[in-house]
Amino acid sequence: METRVNLWKPEYQLDIEVIDDQHRGFFDLCMKSDMLCEAAQTRPVQLQDLVHLIYAMRAYAFKHFHAEETLLLKYGYPRIYPHIRQHDVFLGKLQEFTAKLNDLLAASPSTGQEAFLDSAKGINDYLADWWGRHILSMDLDYASFIREHKGAKA
Numbered sequence: 804m805e806t807r808v809n810l811w812k813p814e815y816q817l818d819i820e821v822i823d824d825q826h827r828g829f830f831d832l833c834m835k836s837d838m839l840c841e842a843a844q845t846r847p848v849q850l851q852d853l854v855h856l857i858y859a860m861r862a863y864a865f866k867h868f869h870a871e872e873t874l875l876l877k878y879g880y881p882r883i884y885p886h887i888r889q890h891d892v893f894l895g896k897l898q899e900f901t902a903k904l905n906d907l908l909a910a911s912p913s914t915g916q917e918a919f920l921d922s923a924k925g926i927n928d929y930l931a932d933w934w935g936r937h938i939l940s941m942d943l944d945y946a947s948f949i950r951e952h953k954g955a956k957a
C-alpha cells in the first residue's frame with residue numbers, strides 16, 4: 804500500500820519554496836480527509852473531525868492566498884485578477900462549509916453519523932477538485948511565468 808509520502812510527485816513542485824511547503828500542507832490535508840472518508844466504515848466520522856478539517860482549510864487559505872497574491876503582484880503576473888477571483892471562490896465555499904459546521908454544532912448531539920460523513924465527503928471532493936483544477940493548473944501557470952521573469956526581478 805502506498806504511503807502519503809510517496810504519493811507526492813515531483814511535478815507538483817513549483818520550485819518556489821514557501822509556496823511548495825504550503826501546497827504540501829494542502830496535499831496532506833487532502834490525504835487526511837480522504838482517509839477519514841475511506842475509514843468511515845470502521846471509524847465513523849465525528850464532529851470533531853470536521854472541526855479540524857475546516858480549521859485547517861481556513862488556516863491554509865488565509866496564509867497561502869496572501870503569500871501567493873503578494874508574489875503575483877510582485878512579478879506583475881498578467882492573469883492575477885482571474886487568479887484572485889478563484890481564491891475568492893474557494894473562500895466562498897469555505898464559508899458554506901463553515902456555516903454547515905455551525906448548523907451541525909448547533910444540532911449536536913442529536914445529529915446522525917450520516918450527516919457528518921456527508922459533510923466530510925463534500926469537503927473531500929472539493930479539496931480533490933481544487934487540487935486538480937487550481938493548484939495543478941492555475942498555480943502551475945503563474946509558476947512558469949515567474950520562472951521566465953525571475954531574472955528581471957531578482
Ligand SMILES: [Fe+2]
Nearest residue numbers: 867871938942
Ligand atoms: Fe496555491
Ligand SMILES: [Fe+2]
Nearest residue numbers: 871937941942
Ligand atoms: Fe492560487
